[in-house]
Amino acid sequence: MHATVLHAPRDIRLDEVPDPQLRDDTDAIVRVVAACVCGSDLWPYRGVHPNPQPVRIGHEFVGIVEQVGAAVTTIRPGSFVIAPFMYSDNTCALCRHGVHTSCVNGGVWGRPDRHGVENDGAQGELVRVPQADGTLVATPQVPDAVMVAHLLTLSDVFPTGHHAAVSAGVTPGSNVVVVGDGAVGLSAVLAAKRLGAASVVAMSRHADRQELARRFGADHVVDERGRAGANQVKEIFDGIGADHVLECVGTKESMDQAMRSARPGGRIGYVGIPHDAVVDLPMMFGRNLGIAGGVAPVRAYVEELLPDVLDGTVTPGDVFDLTLPLDQVADGYRAMDERTAIKTMLRV
Amino acid sequence: MHATVLHAPRDIRLDEVPDPQLRDDTDAIVRVVAACVCGSDLWPYRGVHPNPQPVRIGHEFVGIVEQVGAAVTTIRPGSFVIAPFMYSDNTCALCRHGVHTSCVNGGVWGRPDRHGVENDGAQGELVRVPQADGTLVATPQVPDAVMVAHLLTLSDVFPTGHHAAVSAGVTPGSNVVVVGDGAVGLSAVLAAKRLGAASVVAMSRHADRQELARRFGADHVVDERGRAGANQVKEIFDGIGADHVLECVGTKESMDQAMRSARPGGRIGYVGIPHDAVVDLPMMFGRNLGIAGGVAPVRAYVEELLPDVLDGTVTPGDVFDLTLPLDQVADGYRAMDERTAIKTMLRV
Numbered sequence: 001m002h003a004t005v006l007h008a009p010r011d012i013r014l015d016e017v018p019d020p021q022l023r024d025d026t027d028a029i030v031r032v033v034a035a036c037v038c039g040s041d042l043w044p045y046r047g048v049h050p051n052p053q054p055v056r057i058g059h060e061f062v063g064i065v066e067q068v069g070a071a072v073t074t075i076r077p078g079s080f081v082i083a084p085f086m087y088s089d090n091t092c093a094l095c096r097h098g099v100h101t102s103c104v105n106g107g108v109w110g111r112p113d114r115h116g117v118e119n120d121g122a123q124g125e126l127v128r129v130p131q132a133d134g135t136l137v138a139t140p141q142v143p144d145a146v147m148v149a150h151l152l153t154l155s156d157v158f159p160t161g162h163h164a165a166v167s168a169g170v171t172p173g174s175n176v177v178v179v180g181d182g183a184v185g186l187s188a189v190l191a192a193k194r195l196g197a198a199s200v201v202a203m204s205r206h207a208d209r210q211e212l213a214r215r216f217g218a219d220h221v222v223d224e225r226g227r228a229g230a231n232q233v234k235e236i237f238d239g240i241g242a243d244h245v246l247e248c249v250g251t252k253e254s255m256d257q258a259m260r261s262a263r264p265g266g267r268i269g270y271v272g273i274p275h276d277a278v279v280d281l282p283m284m285f286g287r288n289l290g291i292a293g294g295v296a297p298v299r300a301y302v303e304e305l306l307p308d309v310l311d312g313t314v315t316p317g318d319v320f321d322l323t324l325p326l327d328q329v330a331d332g333y334r335a336m337d338e339r340t341a342i343k344t345m346l347r348v
Numbered sequence: 349m350h351a352t353v354l355h356a357p358r359d360i361r362l363d364e365v366p367d368p369q370l371r372d373d374t375d376a377i378v379r380v381v382a383a384c385v386c387g388s389d390l391w392p393y394r395g396v397h398p399n400p401q402p403v404r405i406g407h408e409f410v411g412i413v414e415q416v417g418a419a420v421t422t423i424r425p426g427s428f429v430i431a432p433f434m435y436s437d438n439t440c441a442l443c444r445h446g447v448h449t450s451c452v453n454g455g456v457w458g459r460p461d462r463h464g465v466e467n468d469g470a471q472g473e474l475v476r477v478p479q480a481d482g483t484l485v486a487t488p489q490v491p492d493a494v495m496v497a498h499l500l501t502l503s504d505v506f507p508t509g510h511h512a513a514v515s516a517g518v519t520p521g522s523n524v525v526v527v528g529d530g531a532v533g534l535s536a537v538l539a540a541k542r543l544g545a546a547s548v549v550a551m552s553r554h555a556d557r558q559e560l561a562r563r564f565g566a567d568h569v570v571d572e573r574g575r576a577g578a579n580q581v582k583e584i585f586d587g588i589g590a591d592h593v594l595e596c597v598g599t600k601e602s603m604d605q606a607m608r609s610a611r612p613g614g615r616i617g618y619v620g621i622p623h624d625a626v627v628d629l630p631m632m633f634g635r636n637l638g639i640a641g642g643v644a645p646v647r648a649y650v651e652e653l654l655p656d657v658l659d660g661t662v663t664p665g666d667v668f669d670l671t672l673p674l675d676q677v678a679d680g681y682r683a684m685d686e687r688t689a690i691k692t693m694l695r696v
Contacts, residue, residue: 093588094612099636102612167638240441264442264450267640274629281622285642288447290515292615292638 003124004329007054009047010337012330017056020120020128025069028132030081034152035061035122036320037332037344038085039182040273045333048275058123059085059109060155062148063348065136072132080143081136082306083122083129084298085109085156090134100299105131122155123329125348137302139310149317149345150309153187154302157343158316160271161187162305163296164246165195168269172196175237177261178218180248181209183319183343184271186216188246193217194314201233201242203257209342212318225253230260242266247293252276262289269293320345351472352677355402357395358685360678365404368468368476373417376480378429382500383409383470384668385680385692386433387530388621393681396623406471407433407457408503410496411696413484420480428491429484430654431470431477432646433457433504438482448647453479470503471677473696485650487658497665497693498657501535502650505691506664508619509535510653511644512594513543516617520544523585525609526566528596529557531667531691532619534564536594541565542662549581549590551605557690560666573601578608590614595641600624610637617641668693 005015020029035058044051065079075081088095088103095103107113107130110121120127129135143151161184170176174197178188181204192200193216201220202213210221222232234241241263247254250272258268259280270277270293279291308314322341324332325348332344353363368377383406392399413427423429436443436451443451455461455478458469468475477483491499509532518524522545526536529552540548541564549568550561558569570580582589589611595602598620606616607628618625618641627639656662670689672680673696680692 093586097588097591097611097613099611099613102635238441240445243445263445263447265445265447265645270633274633277629279627279629281625281627285618285622287450288640288642288645290638290640292636292640294633294636297613297636 001125002326003121004057005054006044006051006057009050010045012045012057012333014327014329017124020126022067022069023117023128024130025071026131026133027069028065028072028075028129028136029067030063030083030127030129031066032061032063032122032125032127032348033080034148034348035346036152037336037346038156039184039336041333042337043275045337056110056118056121056124058121060152061122061127062152062155063127064142066126068132074133075136075138079138080141081138082151082154082302083127083136084302086298087129087131087135088299089131090299095134098297098300100297101295123326123346125326135299137306139306149320150315152345153316153319154298154305154309156298157183157319158187158191159298159301159305160184160296161248162191162301164188164248164269164271164293165191166269167293168244168246168267170195170197170244173198174244175199175242176244176246177201177203177233177242178246178248179203179254179258179261180272181206181213182248185246185248186212186319186342187316188248189213189218190216190314190316192246194308201236203229208321212342215318225257227260229257233261237263240264244269248272250274250277252278255279259283259289264288267292271296319343323347349473350674351469352405353402354392354399354405357398358393360393360405360681362675362677365472368474370415370417371465371476372478373419374479374481375417376413376420376423376477376484377415378411378431378475378477379414380409380411380470380473380475380696381428382496382696383694384500385684385694386504387532387684389681390685393685404458404466404469404472406469408500408505409470409475410500410503411475412490414474416480422481423484423486427486428489429486430499430502430650431475431484432650434646435477435479435483436647437479438647443482446645446648448645449643471674471694473674483647485654487654495658497668498663500693501664501667502646502653502657504646505531505667506535506539507646507649507653508532508644509537509596510539510649512536512596512617512619512641513539514617515641516592516594516615518543518545518592521546522592523547523590524592524594525549525551525581525590526594526596527551527602527606527609528620529554529561530596533596534560534667534690535664536596537561537566538564538662538664540594542656549584551577556669560690563666573605575608577605581609585611588612592617596620598622598625600626603627607631607637612636615640619644667691671695
């Protein structure tokens with residue numbers, strides 16, 4: 001089969017690799033229908049932490065089940081399935097607490113498991129799925145091409161935006177600021193409105209992203225940053241700032257922006273992978289700010305979000321503004337790296 | 349009148365100072381019945397941030413109202429009142445959000461206000477109280493000496509423990525770990541049990557504090573620290589750690605202990621003033637830990653906690669294991685500095 005391999009910084013290729021085989025009786029083999037490129041894929045792509053050898057990549061996919069192991073009981077060949085960006089057994093104590101990302105039997109696509117067994121990346125034709133019953137969520141029927149895009153967002157970006165909103169405590173009537181206008185930030189706007197937020201500010205400087213933020217329900221767009229941006233947010237919200245801030249970037253600047261934009265006693269939901277982000281604990285202490293979030297336990301949210309996707313209440317797949325065949329994966333990375341695309345979908 | 353003055357590190361004296369006068373028509377003058385020494389008073393006492401000149405000190409007191417300004421409507425001379433450790437108008441947008449510590453007209457005892465006007469410290473005979481209607485909470489009647497001790501804790505230490513529990517999301521049935529066996533940590537044990545926690549672990553190495561923790565309802569005491577302590581906590585809670593951790597110290601070690609003791613997805617309520625405490629954001633991200641808390645908005649909690657104090661449901665004044673007359677204030681500081689006392693009450 002063909003699968004995407006990162007050979008060196010910015011050297012990404014579709015290579016011929018061996019077809020995956022069932023290994024454990026809890027495995028399934030899924031033929032990928034669509035995958036996508038994540039903002040977090042750009043960090044290895046840019047060589048922030050260079051790999052000594054070529055690595056498989058990609059962690060978001062949907063597809064059709066081809067084979068299942070002997071112990072798989074709920075997932076059936078022929079089903080269309082959504083794969084969260086981490087696999088999990090959905091039965092351990094941590095999964096029962098909704099923290100599937102800490103599953104004792106879990107792992108990540110494209111990286112070795114705890115026994116050193118390599119996992120397939122998602123940007124390929126076939127993926128061996130460990131813990132298939134726990135990991136995969138099947139749809140009632142095989143969707144059409146438009147719906148595939150919306151469903152693909154359930155593997156990561158939409159539930160990650162939702163996790164930011166949930167972690168910040170967004171409920172009906174909330175006022176909310178979203179820091180970050182990437183696909184996750186835009187998804188967070190959509191998620192906050194879906195949860196009933198009364199007023200959502202999207203912080204964005206790019207006309208196309210501002211437009212999508214408004215389409216996803218943003219009530220205000222603030223294009224200033226730093227103190228000026230925070231002051232605009234304060235003006236919008238009673239002169240004191242927002243009750244709920246969704247931090248969807250992970251840099252020092254974005255975390256500062258989030259902290260500045262929150263009112264005293266406010267809550268920050270953060271899902272931007274922290275690269276150089278830090279929190280100023282004494283400042284947080286004095287202003288009674290809280291922060292929660294982290295790597296989104298997508299599996300905990302898929303069943304809640306799926307009906308609203310299937311019935312068209314939300315259209316999270318609108319974040320895809322570039323769709324390419326898998327063999328143009330390198331172009332897909334380049335477009336996101338250069339920010340000419342918000343998010344790239346790969347048709348397999 | 350006499351008031352406590354910190355002249356230099358460990359040089360604390362009861363000095364003769366001018367009696368306070370009404371200054372604004374929202375002021376009251378309160379004759380202090382009892383005050384106390386806070387763990388946070390020990391930082392200036394130890395000279396961590398030396399003051400260039402002598403300063404008034406103390407921020408916890410109860411007393412009898414002597415005079416009120418012309419605009420004071422709810423507080424009357426002769427009433428027994430509880431003074432939170434910060435004053436506030438109880439009407440501004442931030443007070444209405446329950447963040448009285450960020451009141452736009454608020455301030456701290458013993459420090460100058462925003463206009464440079466000196467405020468009295470609490471460890472003295474009289475205190476001018478700004479924003480008297482917003483700040484002071486009167487009891488239905490003048491309490492006896494035993495009840496005075498319990499009511500005095502409502503000025504800081506008991507609501508601060510309560511704030512840790514609330515910020516960590518403690519509800520009926522919760523499992524909880526308390527890091528810190530000072531007066532705030534012990535109060536946090538009491539507050540968590542009052543909120544219905546099913547199982548509370550107190551981390552303490554001192555027999556007298558362990559005993560008080562158990563009296564306040566702790567179900568388990570762990571006397572190990574670091575990894576060993578966290579492993580004991582994990583064993584107690586399903587092998588994964590606690591849902592709710594109350595951090596009541598503010599050092600690097602205590603914050604690390606709190607983070608290690610939480611299960612993935614857990615919540616940390618922190619009320620220890622951060623001195624060298626830091627949070628490891630990437631670790632928090634990977635484990636989905638949340639942290640909230642800060643300087644406790646005592647005024648927001650007094651009316652909720654007061655009935656349980658008055659009817660004896662809780663006896664938070666048991667944290668006072670040393671009671672001295674005000675003129676022995678220096679001995680009171682020394683006992684807390686040397687940790688021979690958990691908390692010192694000063695009878696005025």
